[in-house]
Amino acid sequence: MKTDNPGFATLAVHAGAQPDPTTGARATPIYQTTSFVFNDADHAAALFGLQQFGNIYTRIMNPTQAVLEERVAALEGGTAALAVASGHSAQMLIFHTIMKPGDNFIAARKLYGGSINQFGHAFKNFGWEVRWADPADPANFESQIDDRTQGIFIESLANPGGTFVDIAAIAEVAHRHGLPLIVDNTMASPYLVRPLEHGADIVVHSLTKFLGGHGNSMGGIIVDGGTFDWSASGQYPMLSEPRPEYAGVVLHQTFGNIAFAIACRVLGLRDLGPSISPFNAFMILTGIETLPLRMQRHCDNALAVAKWLKGHDKVAWVNYAGLDEDPNNALQKRYSPKGAGAVFTFGLKSGYDAGKAFVEGLQMFSHLANIGDTRSLVIHPASTTHRQLSEEQQVAAGAGPDVVRLSIGIEDQSDIIADLEQSLAKI
Ligand SMILES: *Cc1c(COP(=O)(O)O)cnc(C)c1O
Numbered sequence: 001m002k003t004d005n006p007g008f009a010t011l012a013v014h015a016g017a018q019p020d021p022t023t024g025a026r027a028t029p030i031y032q033t034t035s036f037v038f039n040d041a042d043h044a045a046a047l048f049g050l051q052q053f054g055n056i057y058t059r060i061m062n063p064t065q066a067v068l069e070e071r072v073a074a075l076e077g078g079t080a081a082l083a084v085a086s087g088h089s090a091q092m093l094i095f096h097t098i099m100k101p102g103d104n105f106i107a108a109r110k111l112y113g114g115s116i117n118q119f120g121h122a123f124k125n126f127g128w129e130v131r132w133a134d135p136a137d138p139a140n141f142e143s144q145i146d147d148r149t150q151g152i153f154i155e156s157l158a159n160p161g162g163t164f165v166d167i168a169a170i171a172e173v174a175h176r177h178g179l180p181l182i183v184d185n186t187m188a189s190p191y192l193v194r195p196l197e198h199g200a201d202i203v204v205h206s207l208t209k210f211l212g213g214h215g216n217s218m219g220g221i222i223v224d225g226g227t228f229d230w231s232a233s234g235q236y237p238m239l240s241e242p243r244p245e246y247a248g249v250v251l252h253q254t255f256g257n258i259a260f261a262i263a264c265r266v267l268g269l270r271d272l273g274p275s276i277s278p279f280n281a282f283m284i285l286t287g288i289e290t291l292p293l294r295m296q297r298h299c300d301n302a303l304a305v306a307k308w309l310k311g312h313d314k315v316a317w318v319n320y321a322g323l324d325e326d327p328n329n330a331l332q333k334r335y336s337p338k339g340a341g342a343v344f345t346f347g348l349k350s351g352y353d354a355g356k357a358f359v360e361g362l363q364m365f366s367h368l369a370n371i372g373d374t375r376s377l378v379i380h381p382a383s384t385t386h387r388q389l390s391e392e393q394q395v396a397a398g399a400g401p402d403v404v405r406l407s408i409g410i411e412d413q414s415d416i417i418a419d420l421e422q423s424l425a426k427i
Helices: 008-014 041-048 063-076 087-098 113-120 122-126 138-142 167-176 251-272 278-288 291-310 329-335 352-361 391-396 413-426
Strands: 080-084 104-108 129-133 149-155 181-184 202-206 220-224 315-319 343-348 377-379 403-407
Touching: 008 063, 008 291, 063 080, 063 220, 063 278, 080 087, 080 251, 087 113, 087 149, 087 181, 087 202, 087 220, 087 251, 113 122, 122 129, 138 167, 149 167, 167 181, 220 251, 291 315, 291 343, 291 413, 343 352, 352 403, 352 413
Parallel strands: 104 129, 104 149, 149 181, 181 202
Antiparallel strands: 080 220, 202 220, 315 343, 343 403, 377 403
């Protein structure tokens, strides 16, 4: 890539990749190998001692993964990235790097359901406490911070309703207390929102969703913003103290503005092991090449569908930040002027049984528990993901009996609307 200061669409196609030096292959090859031959014994020793960067073993690093890492770091405006097996394993490695047993972090209450489970249940076994805060109220994060708090976690565009969060206001709270702000940017993608530009320190993605974009490969990634001072407070020893694993190397001192990504790789990924396969890295890289085209189409289609639903007489309400009258519209215009994303919820005037019948009556929409596919997707949370909750709890979680969640695909708008129309007509 020869252009100075390339634009987003150019980076999506080219960042990190060059023709293969030995074969001339133009697409990034799938380096389907577990290990890499050392030049000589000194080379091997330098790699193991972190004195030199290079490939050792695919659990830690692989050339296909490296292109994916460089590309997403470029799209987010970060200094470095680490690709792993899934969004959840990326979250695990982030917290493994900043938490000790007995520490806590503050997380927005409105998150992807899987993250609520991971933070509230699995992390408890590590002695890591989560404290929930209202993402619309920065003061609610601040009031829960104490001397064992290690970070703040939010989604830029929050599940399940598709609401934008005031990243800059929450970053200010985090930085006033010397804490990093971690932003899950999965639902927006860097095409819509670049959290590092609004004060985030670390960005995390489920690559499984919009970045991969085709519903065919699991992956996750951690992007290091490169700006957080890991040595200032002494409360991040993984970064600021000599590491016995590497003969006393202090990672923040040695690696500066890429120290967080390095720590997640050489202390987290190396020892906990959730590496992404080279094949999945290749599939996701291919998906990213069309991210700007797909994402704009997702947004344009979703806005058209939301407007159409709003005018339908069997629909009680539509929650889509892209609608001018939506309470979240001002934040959307500020943080995500190109569009409001693909995912939103709406309510049917008749309740639970109508919701089930509506989902069953759809023909092109797929009924499944995913988002961010090229295909249009639908789920009725009350009869599936949230069925174990009481009706009261369902309503509190934004998953009442009348709620339907859509992830609008990139098909023709008229076909998406026709499918919704024929199913609504039957209930
Ligand atoms: C899917 C998702 C995750 C988890 O990612 P996996 O790749 O499924 O592990 C985390 N956050 C958000 C917002 C998601 O949509």
